[in-house]
Amino acid sequence: MKLQVYESQVNLKTYQMQKLNELLVFIKGFNEFYKEKLKSIHLPILSLKDVSRLPFTTKSELAEDQTLYPPYGRNHSYPEGSYIRYHQTSGTTGRPLKVLDTTASWNWWSDCWVEVLKSAGVTNNDRAYLAFSFGPFIGFWAAHEAVQKLGSIAIPGGSMSSAERLNSMLQNRATVLLCTPSYALHLAEVAEQIGLNIKDSTIEKIIAAGEPGGSVPSTRSQIERLWGAKLYDHVGMTEMGAYGYSCQEQNGLHVNETQFIVEVINPDSLEHVGPGERGELVLTNLGRFGYPMIRYRTGDAVVYKPEACACGNPFLLLPGGMLGRTDDMVVIRGVNIYPSSLEAIIREFDSIKEFRILYYTEQEMNQVKIQIEGPDAVVPLLAQLLRKRIGLRIDVERVEDNSLARFTMKARRVIDKRTDGVSV
Known part of the structure; x- marks a missing residue:
């Protein structure tokens, strides 16, 4: 990966601290949400150890702030007239957050996405098909901007059926497909039903986001086999930004450390964990002054590897990508169960078109099917x-074909019917 000038001339950690202090000085003066949270913090912050003095930010406190100060809360540093983009989180893990971006912050978002495209080998000679419905969920909106910024052709697939999208990408000879892993599998299923040959199409690369599946080897290999294309993963959050992407090695996700400070903590002790230890991902964005996020507890479970990747990218690698949510573990008869671990096994069977995970209680014991x-x-x-x-021992039940839900955006395959559980 070719480093930009400032990255090659300045030590990365030094650069991060410089950008962080610029951001902190600004938000302590202009952001009402963080002005209160950071009032006892003395600047400058000189090291990652000093970063630990900053308070965490959680989704629940952001949601509460928006309830107390409707509709957008106080974590917007500029007057409302300065903002040009509205986004809304998917609500997968609770009440949706409303997020606004200024022109500068939105430009930063798309610059982060350009790095995703470059890592996947996308150039201005590509035609990128964006197979998703354009709505308030940020989805691939920033990808659309980044494709154009890179000089490629962006082909939107909103307001189309899956069959129409398939025909559109084939007719336009798209070379890159952007969608969720679940939807890539569903499109392949639809293509088979209507007799379209996608394996020999012009699609060479698939960039997946929205779910952990893009870094699950069995899911990735199934998608690559069906499409005859190489799959790259990407991860981002409406409230954080586009912070991670896979490389040619396909061995995990790199965090874009010029724009994000990454920490991995024990969710119970809140202390940093060591390399190879599973922990919760904590991120700070450095360039989104209109909607900053300081030490945000993402709730995503990861491990990190400090050694440089064989691809040459010096940024921190998260092997296996997103391993699941820190709050999605369920204990069944003394065994820790993660939905992502179950999916990795299920996807080893190419003949399984779709699946669902059911948690339930039987004779006062938690069970899974x-x-x-x-x-x-x-x-x-x-x-x-x-x-x-x-x-x-996990019960497996065959259900009728096409009886399970299909998903164009984030899949929700876990149904929790335990007496102390809720649907997720």
Whole structure:
């Protein structure tokens, strides 16, 4: 990866502290939300150890702030007339947050996305098809801006059926597809149903986002086999920015450390964890002055590797990408269960078209069941593999084809019917 001038001349940690202090000076003066949170903090911040003195930011306090100061809350540093973009979180883990961006902050967002495209090898000779519905969820909005900024052709696929999108990308000879991993699989299923040959199409690269599946080897290999294209993962958050992307090695996600400070903490002790230890990802964005985020607890479970990646990118690598949510673990008969771990096993069976995970209570004990669309013969094979890998007997139930939901954006395949649980 070719480093920009300031990155090659200045030590990365020094550069991060400079950008962080610029941001902190600004928000202590102009951002009402952080002015209150940071009132006891003395500047400058000189090291990552000093960063630990800054308070965490959580989604729940942002949501509460928007309730107390409707509709947008106080974490907007400029007068409302300075903002030009409205976004809304998906609401997967609670009440949606409303987020505004200024022209400068939105330009920063798209610059971060340009790095995602470059890491996947996208150039101005590509035609990028964006297969998603354009709405308040930020989705691939910034990707659309970045594709144009890179000089590529951006082909939007909003307000179309899956069949129409497939025909559009083939007719326009798109070379890059941008969508969620679930939707890439669903598009392949639809293509088979209507007799379209996507494996020999012009699609060479798929950039996935919105779900952990892009970094799950079994999910990635299934998508690549169906499309005859290489899959790259990307991760970002409406409230944070586009902070991570995979590389040619496809061995995890790099965090764009020129624009984000990354920490991995134990969610219980709140102390930093060591390399290879599972922890919660904490991020600080450095260039979004209109909507800053200081030490934001993302709720995403990751591990980190300090060694340089073989691709040459010097930025911190998160092997395996997003490993799940720190709050999505369920204990079943003494075994820790993560939905992402179950998906990694299920996706090893190409014949399974769709699946759903059910948590429920039976005789006062928590249980888990997997429902699949696939042939009868795969049921005992999947059950056997789950028991071998997870160390737990998990019921597998075949359901009628096309009876399970399909998703164009973030998939919601977990249904929690435990007596102390809720649907997620």
